[in-house]
Amino acid sequence: MNTGRRRLRAPPRPLAPRPILDVDLDADPARAPAAISPAGALLVFWSAGVPVGQRVVAATELPSSPANASPAGARHGIGPAAGSGSRPGLVPAAADDVTVVVCTRDRPEGLARCLAAIGRSTAPPREVVVVDNAPSSEATRLVVSRLPGVRYVREPRPGLDIARNTGLLAVTTEFVAYTDDDAVPHPDWTWRIRQAFDAASIVGVTGLVLPAELDTEAQVLFEDHAGFGRGCVRRDFDAGFLTRHRRWGAPVWEIGAGANMAFRRSAVEEVGGFDERLDVGAAGCSGDSEMWYRLLASGGRCRYDPAAVVHHHHRRDLDALRRQMYSYMRGHACALLVQFERHRDPGNIRRLLLSLPRYYGRRVPGLLVRRLLGSARPADALLGPQLRGWLAGILFYARARGHGRGGAGHAERRVTR
Template sequence: MTERFDIRHIDLAIADADAGTPGGRALSVFWWKDLPLGTRASLQEELPFGISLLRQLTAEYAARQLEARAVMLGAPLRATYEGWAKPAISLASALEAENLIESLDEFATASSVAADDISVVICTRDRGPALAECLRSVVAQRGTPGEIIVVDNSRDCNARSVCTEFPDIRYVHEPRAGLSRARNAGIRASRLNIISFTDDDVEVHPGWTAEIARAFAGRDVEAMTGLVLPARLDTGAQCYFEFAMGGFGTSFIPRTFGRQFFEETRPHGAHVWKIGAGANMAFRRSVFERLGLFDERLGAGAAGCSEDSELWYRLLATGGECLYEPRAVVFHHHRSDWPGLKRQMKAYMKGHVAALIVQYDNFGDRGNIVRVWTQLPIHFARTFLKTLIKGSPGRLGILAAEIKGWLAGLQFFLRFGWRKQQVPMRAATAIAKETAR
């Protein structure tokens, strides 16, 4: 997959016809006002969309939002084994519902909840221009956050000059390398009750903080994640990550990850990576007070990644829940070149294995070990066979990077000093045992 995709944003609330005429392939992102509805990848000959197709898509998207968001139908839905939620009614029944568009208008009403109790933490390392774009999107929020904290994880304080261009930005320097250390520095520096995180390779939607505020105000939410859309698909590597690798698991349906999801997936390593992405997540301060901070053995600059999913694991293992709310939207800049993508996938797999080991050490759940030694090797074998059959040589390079990451992650089994349980983990384990009684 080498051809670029134009990204088109189409508001179905005002689109009587598809006026777009991209010069090639396109990924269309459909909205109803500020409510994201879905995406559709198309070849050039399939564009522009006809009015009948747009009306059909509107009806289907409206029905899916109704079955997922209507309180009378049990919203928010609860995630099950695959991470998806089972609606109370079928899509066909939802399509027959009266006032479908009126319901869509209601769901798309922009949040008016104040965001002044939100601390936005942005961790950065040697990405000055990208950080500037990220900050421009954050300071342009409709719901002004209570504080914006930039944690500079570079040795030479490279981000300081960028931060001086933006008033009211709090600058924190964390010279010890590691994303978890940077995020923990941001938590310690924050002063408000809700702490949200995004990354320096991300731009946030204008309603991002307001939607986070609404999610925490509307129900007893301890943690949440949101929708991560691609910012650009200009290169083959970006397109491959988004379409072949699944990107960041784009879903437009809200759902709650809790005890049912955790217990159903626990025998094979609880699938907490399906909860969301660290580029778009938020927590109540009480979560860190109860469970401890991000594990500094994990994350970029350390074991590789999965510091976010390991914290979600702790949360669910101790009886907590995490809401996925796609109304909180960010746009991520994927790695633009193949070497960068391969390094990323190696780091992802290395960090994933390390997190599974940490989770096993902390809670004794054997499903984590089953995934390391059984499920992942089976996944590699199946992917290899499928790649040979389909003749996709690019996938072999990515697969090789993942296997290298898996092998690199296995070293943590033997590093007993690294595996020594930390004090916050002991507290979480005690809470888990108490919850299970």
């Protein structure tokens, strides 16, 4: 009897690693590898050098060899035309009016990997600026010192949005692109980003973020429930997007992710720079989405172009993932209040105080029942951190209100080198 009870209360079965397989729909099968893994996997379909679709498939659904990869793509509704909005097949353009800013804090190995990837760009940016945010050692400076064409900027005050603003002050080109030290940009990233700014009204561009690996349970869990992917079809967002969602709050996170974003430098300066109350080192997240919100509200247009690809290394262990989900919700809750403060759109308050509590209120009873029956799901471990983050975000905003907004104070700051 006791053994049975122990079985009922067993923890959820860990999620298995998930191989990531790139399937080239245009490839000659005769020159492709002999076989594709028999395990379940994430398939990323490519055509003319850009991603056109992705699917998580079970082992029984996998193409047994590259020769039938194209039929497998068709079976999932994926083909060369599926991502037509991303304009595949263009000749690489110049990116010499783009500066790439990488904000980092005490992750020299990841930074070196990121910078090596940027160094393989088919259209190199004019400059790469590394902002070393509140470092505890000289490791980051040492990594940068070995790389010609990479400029080192030290920012002693902790905070990702502080580092982003410091990087912005160091930029002299018309366009600034941001990526993270745990991201690996595709070789075509810089010119695809630059190419997407094909109209003066486009002030911000984001791209597709694919997982670099799904080797641990935490990485699979994050990709399934909070991943950065926004699909393989180009989308444009304007002020009408805010208007259509005014009642319940515009889902500006649909525009993309901060690990893969770029701006017209002047547009970000005109709206006052990144809000330093938000993102890592402060509220925890949403400095990127709050910036997109402001740009749309000012009459600009933001574009999501999946042709601009970076690969992201997700957190590898569950404790780090729980902390991340807490920070994400804390930042999101704070950003909703910041957006209401700036624009008075009531949907931000409705989302914070009605939609989110209603959503979590529906999930909590099921979680409690599953715990009682010993049938917990892996994603259940993320609910508690998110609920705590929601409350913490409201409290953080109450303490930080009126501080760190950027604006005039941002414009007057100087870069410390």
